[in-house]
Each structure stands twice: as C-alpha cells, then as structure tokens.
Amino acid sequence: MGKTSNRQVRRIIVSGYYGFNNSGDEAVLKSILNALHAEGEAQGITIEPVVLSADPAWTTRMYGCEAVQRMSPSVLLREIRRCDGLISGGGSLLQDATGWKTIPYYTGVLTLAQMLGKPTFIYSQGVGPVNRGWLFAPIRRVMNKSRYVSVRDAESAALLSRIGVPQERIEVVPDPVMGLPLPEGTQTSAASSASTDALPVIGVSLRHWRKDGVDLERAAAALAALASRRSVRYRFLPFHTPDDTETSQVVIDRLTAIGIGSSIAELAAPGDDPQQMLLEVSRCDMMFGMRLHALIYAANQRVPLIGLSYDPKIDQFLNRLGLTAIGTTEQLDPAQFAASADSLLSDLDGWRSRHGEVIDRLKREAQRPAQQIVALLSQTTKR
The missing domain is CATH 3.40.50.2000 (Glycogen Phosphorylase B;)
Incomplete structure (x- = not known):
C-alpha cells in the first residue's frame, strides 16, 4: 500500500x-x-x-x-x-x-x-x-x-x-471469513451444478478426529447411503494439508470398497490460496462439512450445507444459521443423512431463500x- x-x-x-x-x-x-x-x-x-x-x-x-x-x-x-x-x-x-x-x-x-x-x-x-x-x-x-x-x-x-x-x-x-470475496475477476453460480456430467456436486470436508477412525467410517457409510439413493459427485476438499488430504483419501478408498454405483468420488487440489478454496466451494451444489471454515465458506457463497460436529464451534455457527448438525463424531445415522441430503438437493433454491437474509446480515456484520x-x-x- x-x-x-x-x-x-x-x-x-x-x-x-x-x-x-x-x-x-x-x-x-x-x-x-x-x-x-x-x-x-x-x-x-x-x-x-x-x-x-x-x-x-x-x-x-x-x-x-x-x-x-x-x-x-x-x-x-x-x-x-x-x-x-x-x-x-x-x-x-x-x-x-x-x-x-x-x-x-x-x-x-x-x-x-x-x-x-x-x-x-x-x-x-x-x-x-x-x-x-x-x-x-x-x-x-x-x-x-x-x-x-x-x-x-x-x-x-x-x-x-x-x-x-x-x-x-x-x-x-460473525467470523471474518463471512466477508471474504471470491478471487478478483471470477464469478460462479451457486444455483447450477459445476459438474460437466450433470451430477450434483457435493463438497466434502472431513478431518481426522477419533484415533480409532470410527467417525470416518460412519461418514463413509453416510455418503454411500446417499449414493444408493441418487448419483452424485463427491468432491473432497482438504482444508488443512497434508492431514486432510490423507483423511480424504482414506474415506475415498472406503467408498470404493463399499461401492457407490455410478457416483464419483474425487480429491480436489485447490492450492494454498484461501480465495481459490472459496471458489472451489462456490462451485459445489451442497457442502457436507466437518471443518468449521468449510461450512463458513459454503454459507458465504450461499451453498446449502450439512454440518458434522466434532466441536462446539460447529454447533455455534450452525445455530446462527438456524441449523443443527446432522450428527457428531460419536453418532451419525447413514439413513438420516441420506434422507436429509437427498431432500436438500431437491430444494436448493428453497434453502437459499430461507437462509439468504441471515447470510447477508452476517456478511455485513x-x-x-x-x-x-x-x-x-x-x-x-x-x-
């Protein structure tokens, strides 16, 4: 300056x-x-x-x-x-x-x-x-x-x-990241799928928490349950490298072992720039997030979201949007997740309409x- x-x-x-x-x-x-x-x-x-x-x-x-x-x-x-x-x-x-x-x-x-x-x-x-x-x-x-x-x-x-x-x-x-803009000269439409194969894109942000890995097994089972209801593209977003990259690969391998039919699971590599990660999130149709800032990025870009809680800060942020976590690292019901995600994917514009006013206020504040x-x-x- x-x-x-x-x-x-x-x-x-x-x-x-x-x-x-x-x-x-x-x-x-x-x-x-x-x-x-x-x-x-x-x-x-x-x-x-x-x-x-x-x-x-x-x-x-x-x-x-x-x-x-x-x-x-x-x-x-x-x-x-x-x-x-x-x-x-x-x-x-x-x-x-x-x-x-x-x-x-x-x-x-x-x-x-x-x-x-x-x-x-x-x-x-x-x-x-x-x-x-x-x-x-x-x-x-x-x-x-x-x-x-x-x-x-x-x-x-x-x-x-x-x-x-x-x-x-x-x-x-609000968290400062609610005010973060997309990279200069870029734009996206949260209302349309970013996938060239027309599959809805679901951003997935998970982190290693339980030493025994049972929480990741539950997350994989939940994602597989949704894939059994409809075909989707899971795009894993590592927010903390290299840890989240390794965690994401573990879950992708688990999904491959379970089988997800015509759905796709892939690992994104948005790089170090936080605005590039924000752009990556903006191109998703929905976010399933465990990392707090994955959920904040999604709200920032009006991407409908489902949170998995491992810490009170997750619940606190979701509460500000009028939402509750779908589960925790101790309990996550695959059928409940699949039903909630399927319903959300069927009414993305309705979610934006219901939560848009709160999001706009948080961005200003x-x-x-x-x-x-x-x-x-x-x-x-x-x-």
Missing part, C-alpha cells in the same frame, strides 16, 4: 495461527487484511499490516504484506516496539482443547504489547473450551486491557463474561471489527 503525505499511516501487527497450511485460518487472515485495507481507504488511513507467521516468506508471497517469525522473542519485541497496535485473531486461539500451550502464547503476545503501551484489539475470536481454570486469569487480564474485544459467537461472549470480562466490553460479530479498529487507530498518537 502506497503512502501519501496527507494520510495517516498505522503499522499494525496481526497475531494468529498463520503460516501453517490451514485454509480456514489463512482465510481468516486474508479476510482481516482485506477488511482493514477497505476500512483504511474509507477512513483515510493507510494500514501497514505485519503478520506473525510460522512461515514468513510464504505469508509475504501469498498476501503481499510484511511477515515475521511468530516464535522469536527478539523479533516480537522489535516489531511490537515499532508498531502502532496489535490485533489478535480471529480463529479459535484461546482454547486448550489442542493443548495447554496455546493460550499462554497468544495471551503472552498480547501482554507484551500491552506492557509496551501499544493498543490491542481482539478480532472476532472463538473463545473456549477452556478446561484448565488457571488459564482464566491471563485471558481475563488481556481482554480487560484491550481497546476493543469482539468474539464470533454468543457462547464465547458468555465464557468471557463468566471469567470476569464485563459484558458491555464484548461485541459479538463481518466488517464491523475492522471498522472499529481503524477508527480507534485513527485516534491513536503515533509513538
């Missing part, structure tokens, strides 16, 4: 789970960068983002912005001293389901910025689950010292309120954190 003599320039660090080849988190980053740039232009401010990344060179190539190593204390200290503020988010950063070290890292980055007198902003985070009580204190401390706090669902807001963050300080907004943060940065005196 170019500088002009009559524009304020604000250098802002963006902290999150970036540079790990996870399409959902990369989509969060892309959405935040887009929104900050758009709001900066609207408010007459040049925003210069600096991303904390596990792979700074890749992040710079992908997004055209400065990126630095997220785990180097000396780099963090240097960059925070140079910045005008720090954004933490979005995604599920403050949770201990994946281990206890996650929360200390992200609260530690926020604490360092606050100790150096830099304003901090929480951008549409999903908070929880937090099963270790000793982690409440650092979360409460950094939240109460942040200039702006936004979370992506009411459950996250309720958890923060229970641990001592005043409710009036918390804004509930997804810009709210960027609007607030840029406005606050414009009031900040450069150090």
Whole structure:
C-alpha cells in the first residue's frame, strides 16, 4: 500500500495461527487484511499490516504484506516496539482443547504489547473450551486491557463474561471469513451444478478426529447411503494439508470398497490460496462439512450445507444459521443423512431463500471489527 503525505499511516501487527497450511485460518487472515485495507481507504488511513507467521516468506508471497517469525522473542519485541497496535485473531486461539500451550502464547503476545503501551484489539475470536481454570486469569487480564474485544459467537461472549470480562466490553460479530470475496475477476453460480456430467456436486470436508477412525467410517457409510439413493459427485476438499488430504483419501478408498454405483468420488487440489478454496466451494451444489471454515465458506457463497460436529464451534455457527448438525463424531445415522441430503438437493433454491437474509446480515456484520479498529487507530498518537 502506497503512502501519501496527507494520510495517516498505522503499522499494525496481526497475531494468529498463520503460516501453517490451514485454509480456514489463512482465510481468516486474508479476510482481516482485506477488511482493514477497505476500512483504511474509507477512513483515510493507510494500514501497514505485519503478520506473525510460522512461515514468513510464504505469508509475504501469498498476501503481499510484511511477515515475521511468530516464535522469536527478539523479533516480537522489535516489531511490537515499532508498531502502532496489535490485533489478535480471529480463529479459535484461546482454547486448550489442542493443548495447554496455546493460550499462554497468544495471551503472552498480547501482554507484551500491552506492557509496551501499544493498543490491542481482539478480532472476532472463538473463545473456549477452556478446561484448565488457571488459564482464566491471563485471558481475563488481556481482554480487560484491550481497546476493543469482539468474539464470533454468543457462547464465547458468555465464557468471557463468566471469567470476569464485563459484558458491555464484548461485541459479538460473525467470523471474518463471512466477508471474504471470491478471487478478483471470477464469478460462479451457486444455483447450477459445476459438474460437466450433470451430477450434483457435493463438497466434502472431513478431518481426522477419533484415533480409532470410527467417525470416518460412519461418514463413509453416510455418503454411500446417499449414493444408493441418487448419483452424485463427491468432491473432497482438504482444508488443512497434508492431514486432510490423507483423511480424504482414506474415506475415498472406503467408498470404493463399499461401492457407490455410478457416483464419483474425487480429491480436489485447490492450492494454498484461501480465495481459490472459496471458489472451489462456490462451485459445489451442497457442502457436507466437518471443518468449521468449510461450512463458513459454503454459507458465504450461499451453498446449502450439512454440518458434522466434532466441536462446539460447529454447533455455534450452525445455530446462527438456524441449523443443527446432522450428527457428531460419536453418532451419525447413514439413513438420516441420506434422507436429509437427498431432500436438500431437491430444494436448493428453497434453502437459499430461507437462509439468504441471515447470510447477508452476517456478511455485513463481518466488517464491523475492522471498522472499529481503524477508527480507534485513527485516534491513536503515533509513538
């Protein structure tokens, strides 16, 4: 972004789970960068983002912005001293389901910025689950010292309120990815099948969760049950490579062993760019998703969706659309899935009509954190 003599320039660090080849988190980053740039232009401010990344060179190539190593204390200290503020988010950063070290890292980055007198902003985070009580204190401390706090669902807001963050300080907004646009110069019609053989295209996003793999066996049985009712094209979409690629291949092999008649199962390779994955999702007629951002991508593009829950965040997002999960990693009835998916495929336009208004509202509200943060940065005196 170019500088002009009559524009304020604000250098802002963006902290999150970036540079790990996870399409959902990369989509969060892309959405935040887009929104900050758009709001900066609207408010007459040049925003210069600096991303904390596990792979700074890749992040710079992908997004055209400065990126630095997220785990180097000396780099963090240097960059925070140079910045005008720090954004933490979005995604599920403050949770201990994946281990206890996650929360200390992200609260530690926020604490360092606050100790150096830099304003901090929480951008549409999903908070929880937090099963270790000793982690409440650092979360409460950094939240109460942040200039702006936004979370992506009411459950996250309720958890923060229970641990001592005043409710009036918390804004509930959609996930940033609800505002992500398709790649420039592309367009698609969600109302028509992307398949050249006229089979309805069903995007499938699964992840490895249960160690015994029973959840994937259930998912394969459900997909086979639908294929026994009608011919479809299953397009498996790996959101986190290489893990999801391997998981998808396991399920494809299982479907081949079961037999799916004239239906087709294939693995997509949309690459690293989150907008290319969004385009891939937009070309589906329906989405069967376990990954949260697979479901968010689908809603973003008005692609009718069915969710499989492995975490409360799945249920929380579905609830915002007025939906419930078809099953969980502990229970999924193949006949129920097949009947629901068959019914949905027979009334795609009806689904869009029923949920379109909510989706449009979520897309508008997804810009709210960027609007607030840029406005606050414009009031900040450069150090």
